[in-house]
Amino acid sequence: xxxxxxxxxxxxxxxxxxxxxxxxxxxxxxxxxxxxxxxxxxxxxxxxxxxxxxxxxxxxxxxxxxxxxxxxxxxxxxxxxxxxxxxxxxxxxxxxxxxxxxxxxxxxxxxxxxxxxxxxxxxxxxxxxxxxxxx
Amino acid sequence: xxxxxxxxxxxxxxxxxxxxxxxxxxxxxxxxxxxxxxxxxxxxxxxxxxxxxxxxxxxxxxxxxxxxxxxxxxxxxxxxxxxxxxxxxxxxxxxxxxxxxxxxxxxxxxxxxxxxxxxxxxxxxxxxxxxxxxx
Amino acid sequence: xxxxxxxxxxxxxxxxxxxxxxxxxxxxxxxxxxxxxxxxxxxxxxxxxxxxxxxxxxxxxxxxxxxxxxxxxxxxxxxxxxxxxxxxxxxxxxxxxxxxxxxxxxxxxxxxxxxxxxxxxxxxxxxxxxxxxxx
Amino acid sequence: xxxxxxxxxxxxxxxxxxxxxxxxxxxxxxxxxxxxxxxxxxxxxxxxxxxxxxxxxxxxxxxxxxxxxxxxxxxxxxxxxxxxxxxxxxxxxxxxxxxxxxxxxxxxxxxxxxxxxxxxxxxxxxxxxxxxxxx
Numbered sequence: 262x263x264x265x266x267x268x269x270x271x272x273x274x275x276x277x278x279x280x281x282x283x284x285x286x287x288x289x290x291x292x293x294x295x296x297x298x299x300x301x302x303x304x305x306x307x308x309x310x311x312x313x314x315x316x317x318x319x320x321x322x323x324x325x326x327x328x329x330x331x332x333x334x335x336x337x338x339x340x341x342x343x344x345x346x347x348x349x350x351x352x353x354x355x356x357x358x359x360x361x362x363x364x365x366x367x368x369x370x371x372x373x374x375x376x377x378x379x380x381x382x383x384x385x386x387x388x389x390x391x392x393x394x395x396x
Numbered sequence: 397x398x399x400x401x402x403x404x405x406x407x408x409x410x411x412x413x414x415x416x417x418x419x420x421x422x423x424x425x426x427x428x429x430x431x432x433x434x435x436x437x438x439x440x441x442x443x444x445x446x447x448x449x450x451x452x453x454x455x456x457x458x459x460x461x462x463x464x465x466x467x468x469x470x471x472x473x474x475x476x477x478x479x480x481x482x483x484x485x486x487x488x489x490x491x492x493x494x495x496x497x498x499x500x501x502x503x504x505x506x507x508x509x510x511x512x513x514x515x516x517x518x519x520x521x522x523x524x525x526x527x528x529x530x531x
Numbered sequence: 532x533x534x535x536x537x538x539x540x541x542x543x544x545x546x547x548x549x550x551x552x553x554x555x556x557x558x559x560x561x562x563x564x565x566x567x568x569x570x571x572x573x574x575x576x577x578x579x580x581x582x583x584x585x586x587x588x589x590x591x592x593x594x595x596x597x598x599x600x601x602x603x604x605x606x607x608x609x610x611x612x613x614x615x616x617x618x619x620x621x622x623x624x625x626x627x628x629x630x631x632x633x634x635x636x637x638x639x640x641x642x643x644x645x646x647x648x649x650x651x652x653x654x655x656x657x658x659x660x661x662x663x664x665x666x
Numbered sequence: 667x668x669x670x671x672x673x674x675x676x677x678x679x680x681x682x683x684x685x686x687x688x689x690x691x692x693x694x695x696x697x698x699x700x701x702x703x704x705x706x707x708x709x710x711x712x713x714x715x716x717x718x719x720x721x722x723x724x725x726x727x728x729x730x731x732x733x734x735x736x737x738x739x740x741x742x743x744x745x746x747x748x749x750x751x752x753x754x755x756x757x758x759x760x761x762x763x764x765x766x767x768x769x770x771x772x773x774x775x776x777x778x779x780x781x782x783x784x785x786x787x788x789x790x791x792x793x794x795x796x797x798x799x800x801x
């Protein structure tokens with residue numbers, strides 16, 4: 262998988278669970294955060310606006326572990342750009358390594374904030390995905 | 397301290413940090429949750445309504461540790477009922493023990509959800525605090 | 532999918548994200564917690580013992596949303612019991628509803644706590660899965 | 667209060683609660699993380715070593731709110747360096763502001779990882795605190 266964008270992700274003391282490594286849920290926090298930061302910065306997503314992205318499905322495969330205080334980097338790509346949905350592909354990386362320690366997928370469906378019914382992917386986000394992640 | 401009300405608090409796998417006990421931040425999640433559940437159940441708090449409670453100050457003293465999968469109970473009392481604020485006193489207990497493993501304090505200030513300026517404690521919550529926690 | 536076991540899962544104030552519903556990562560906390568509670572109660576898993584279960588893959592499909600203070604119930608089943616791994620199937624339910632609001636999958640691989648190399652599923656857990664979830 | 671050291675703290679999507687701002691517990695995650703990163707980098711703290719720091723008390727006063735995706739900076743100072751304990755003073759800042767949006771205190775007691783009984787503050791950490799934070 263190719264990840265045209267990358268975002269840093271700082272770990273926290275309480276991300277490590279009893280087994281001394283990042284709990285599996287932290288990887289989902291990382292992916293969710295990276296995508297939203299990217300959409301806010303590049304596609305004018307306004308989390309308080311009328312178009313919001315809800316998670317319809319997500320998954321992650323864990324290949325190696327990491328631990329606080331290690332910083333991570335999240336690679337961001339797009340597998341599919343639909344009418345109302347985006348299927349993101351993500352790679353969680355150690356900062357000095359080419360191979361990801363985990364790979365994930367996140368399906369976002371855009372909905373109206375009030376009615377929660379599907380709406381088209383907002384134009385700013387569609388255009389950013391096409392220009393920067395699918396080009 | 398006297399806690400007229402008690403609420404269960406279930407622990408989660410990822411509450412335990414690297415040291416094998418509940419991370420200190422979990423106690424604040426427990427206190428915040430217990431107070432809000434109590435206000436919703438007894439004082440008609442509507443988290444989507446126009447009167448919301450924001451945290452102005454909080455504190456906790458930790459006397460003993462606990463760990464997932466241990467269930468906890470949160471004792472709830474009120475130290476001071478002001479015009480716009482409530483100072484809650486909380487005791488985190490093992491379910492079989494009289495002495496708390498931690499004691500905390502939470503100062504809530506009620507504000508208008510839109511303007512975020514202070515408003516009086518809503519009547520339903522004031523009446524519930526007076527009748528059930530301060531009587 | 533059939534879920535032979537069920538566990539309660541209490542939501543917390545801070546589980547609701549900016550969109551007023553449970554953040555997607557909370558569903559993974561719920562699944563991870565439910566499985567571990569089940570293994571501790573039924574299969575003598577000792578989180579401080581020499582055999583630990585690490586997450587090799589997980590996924591979730593979200594069909595409807597839920598929000599604090601709503602309590603949930605987690606249905607637990609097993610799709611596959613391997614030599615070193617268990618593939619769990621999970622259903623997140625409202626307490627009064629037969630249909631899950633989300634369904635998930637969690638692949639646990641048992642490893643030696645010190646070396647982190649795969650080991651057989653501990654006998655107590657294997658036997659509990661066979662007797663209670665696969666029977 | 668004077669904060670001789672500063673550490674960045676990145677916010678996450680799920681740090682914002684239902685009220686659209688960072689949940690109060692996130693400030694404690696930020697303080698805990700900043701202190702531990704500082705001790706690891708400057709005082710050779712090894713979270714898997716025999717001397718660990720447990721939280722005996724903490725508190726925070728909230729003056730203004732912040733929200734994801736805003737990055738924060740945590741000012742770190744020390745109020746008191748005892749035999750076994752350190753009382754940290756912390757200021758949570760917007761990156762472009764001199765005045766903190768919240769101020770906190772964290773009392774760490776060093777204990778033996780196995781027996782959990784108090785031990786002296788490790789020499790490397792004592793020396794770093796004296797040289798960099800109390801000088």
